[in-house]
Amino acid sequence: IDEIEALSSIYGEDWCVVDEDEKIYCIKINDCLDQPKWTLCLQVILPPGYPAAEPPIYQLNAPWLRGQDYVELANSLEEIYVQNLGESILYLWVEKIREVLIEKAQSSDPEPDIKKTSEEVDEDDGDDFLLDYQPIQEDPIKIVNYITSESQEVDEELPSIHHGSPITDRRSTFQAHLAPVVTPRQVKKVLEKLYENKKIASATHNIYAYRIYCEDKQTFLQDCEDDGETAAGGRLLHLMQILNVHNVLVVVSRWYGGILLGPDRFKHINNCARNILVE
Numbered sequence: 001i002d003e004i005e006a007l008s009s010i011y012g013e014d015w016c017v018v019d020e021d022e023k024i025y026c027i028k029i030n031d032c033l034d035q036p037k038w039t040l041c042l043q044v045i046l047p048p049g050y051p052a053a054e055p056p057i058y059q060l061n062a063p064w065l066r067g068q069d070y071v072e073l074a075n076s077l078e079e080i081y082v083q084n085l086g087e088s089i090l091y092l093w094v095e096k097i098r099e100v101l102i103e104k105a106q107s108s109d110p111e112p113d114i115k116k117t118s119e120e121v122d123e124d125d126g127d128d129f130l131l132d133y134q135p136i137q138e139d140p141i142k143i144v145n146y147i148t149s150e151s152q153e154v155d156e157e158l159p160s161i162h163h164g165s166p167i168t169d170r171r172s173t174f175q176a177h178l179a180p181v182v183t184p185r186q187v188k189k190v191l192e193k194l195y196e197n198k199k200i201a202s203a204t205h206n207i208y209a210y211r212i213y214c215e216d217k218q219t220f221l222q223d224c225e226d227d228g229e230t231a232a233g234g235r236l237l238h239l240m241q242i243l244n245v246h247n248v249l250v251v252v253s254r255w256y257g258g259i260l261l262g263p264d265r266f267k268h269i270n271n272c273a274r275n276i277l278v279e
Helices: 002-014 067-083 090-106 184-195 232-242 264-278
Strands: 015-019 024-030 039-045 057-061 167-169 172-180 205-214 219-225 248-255
Touching: 002 015, 002 024, 002 090, 024 090, 039 090, 057 067, 057 232, 067 090, 067 219, 167 264, 172 184, 172 264, 184 205, 184 248, 205 232, 219 232, 232 248, 232 264, 248 264
Parallel strands: none
Antiparallel strands: 015 024, 024 039, 039 057, 167 172, 172 248, 205 219, 205 248
């Protein structure tokens, strides 16, 4: 409680209480410039055993944070936890993230792409965009060792892509797409293939998350993308963690129909994802 009060005081408007009872908090972090170029949102859930016995459950959300950048930052946070076992570490985490953002601002890294904003107005495109529903085959997904060197040119096959049944609410439509993946290169291939479909490419948001199990390291390689629907990617990844799914990419397309849905949109995104995963 003392830590939460201190952080709320230190970070002011950048500190957000998502759910007091469940101890879910969100901290907006930037590079300290007058006009910040690099920002990131750290969402944390403080489990009952924190800080004495359990680390915070966390999610890093930023449109530009992918691949190696995500892995390196996550590793840094985990090192801080290990070095400070049993102690309150949220302040250390926030300042470490800020340090990384300041380094990016001072380096020659190009500025991040400016993404679409959440609930962006989009003309209602009718019901003709929905993709054919394809039930998933029951073939088991084979787990293969993750090739750590992404630079190694491997002509990997495009995984099969499945489309879930759509959910429509107040003229907004949500549809999930799923593919088995075992390398980041396959994730990229699937996303490229999906974006070749004009209807998917024209969606207001294409939120995605993936989890790949690296058997040799016994760790997960995972990442997510909000695509302008703030925090949706992190929630989707959290759902996949709860369901303990391995080697899969889930994309949820949302076509915005002009009526704000509020928190219901997250319910629909997760329901679409859950349904296609169960199928």
